[in-house]
Amino acid sequence: MQHILTSDQFSYAQLDDIWKLTERIAAFCNGDRSQPDPELSFYSWDEPGIPFKKLLGTIFCQPSTRTRCSLQAACLRLGGSVVSIDGTEASSLAKGESWEDTIVTLSQYYDVLAIRSGDKHHAKQAAAVSDTPIINCGSGSDEHPTQALLDLYTIRERKPLDGLNIVIFGDIEHARTIKSFKKMIGMYDVNISEFSLLKKRDDPLDDMTQSFKEADVVYITRMQREYHGKEIVEFPGITTHSFTEKTLSLLKEDAIILHPGPVVGEVAAKVKQDPRWVYKQQVKNGMYIRMALLKLLTGHI
Ligand code: NCD
Numbered sequence: 291m292q293h294i295l296t297s298d299q300f301s302y303a304q305l306d307d308i309w310k311l312t313e314r315i316a317a318f319c320n321g322d323r324s325q326p327d328p329e330l331s332f333y334s335w336d337e338p339g340i341p342f343k344k345l346l347g348t349i350f351c352q353p354s355t356r357t358r359c360s361l362q363a364a365c366l367r368l369g370g371s372v373v374s375i376d377g378t379e380a381s382s383l384a385k386g387e388s389w390e391d392t393i394v395t396l397s398q399y400y401d402v403l404a405i406r407s408g409d410k411h412h413a414k415q416a417a418a419v420s421d422t423p424i425i426n427c428g429s430g431s432d433e434h435p436t437q438a439l440l441d442l443y444t445i446r447e448r449k450p451l452d453g454l455n456i457v458i459f460g461d462i463e464h465a466r467t468i469k470s471f472k473k474m475i476g477m478y479d480v481n482i483s484e485f486s487l488l489k490k491r492d493d494p495l496d497d498m499t500q501s502f503k504e505a506d507v508v509y510i511t512r513m514q515r516e517y518h519g520k521e522i523v524e525f526p527g528i529t530t531h532s533f534t535e536k537t538l539s540l541l542k543e544d545a546i547i548l549h550p551g552p553v554v555g556e557v558a559a560k561v562k563q564d565p566r567w568v569y570k571q572q573v574k575n576g577m578y579i580r581m582a583l584l585k586l587l588t589g590h591i
Pocket of ligand 1: 354356357428434437465466467511512550551552
């Protein structure tokens with residue numbers, strides 16, 4: 291694996307390697323740390339003698355809490371170090387330097403570059419010129435492959451990936467998490483029903499009830515207003531749909547609800563208290579998945 295750019299770049303064997311390494315990492319991190327083994331300490335979970343002494347550079351030109359912080363935490367927990375260049379203002383991009391020249395430069399300093407940009411071409415352009423592995427942490431409204439990895443990992447902890455009924459309830463047209471999730475889960479034998487938040491409905495449940503009743507997995511996103519044109523933002527009625535207790539009551543007992551975050555009003559407060567809402571587990575798994583990816587990308591296995 292040279293770079294992580296898109297969620298359809300992985301073979302089944304590569305996905306299995308990622309799941310297995312993530313499981314080992316999660317098991318180690320969740321182990322009893324009250325009596326730390328000096329040879330297997332929190333900051334170096336590997337065998338003694340091969341500490342992870344890598345330097346991660348994060349270049350985020352769009353806001354991020356989960357992806358940026360989980361990557362930083364992942365690298366630090368492995369024993370590596372992180373340098374963050376957040377926003378474009380602090381770098382010479384603000385002086386008009388090209389994206390490619392910026393990446394060529396930064397790739398001389400860091401062992402891995404994690405990038406997020408509103409431009410859907412930036413991740414691929416970066417990979418074409420970088421001398422160090424690139425992790426695409428969000429490319430415009432196009433892709434977010436590490437989110438798909440943690441989403442599938444979270445499902446796989448609870449259910450086999452084949453044979454699932456999946457309902458996607460969100461901004462289908464603009465959410466990069468949905469696009470990457472669909473590509474990756476589409477490698478398995480699943481049945482997907484999609485309901486766009488942008489579709490005007492009197493009651494969103496009218497045409498969705500049966501799908502929710504049969505769902506094993508529900509995937510929700512917020513409205514991606516930053517990608518909406520003026521006409522969509524001003525269109526009345528599209529902001530009223532949310533996942534309520536009424537919708538929750540339709541779900542099977544063992545269904546799970548995924549959301550990549552941030553939640554911005556599309557999920558009722560009560561839903562977030564339900565055990566089927568596995569948001570916290572997703573967030574934690576994001577760190578474990580990214581620990582595994584950092585190790586695999588740098589050959590630290
Ligand atoms: C998502 C993103 O940035 O695409 N957030 C994340 O990385 N977990 C989803 C979103 O912003 O809606």
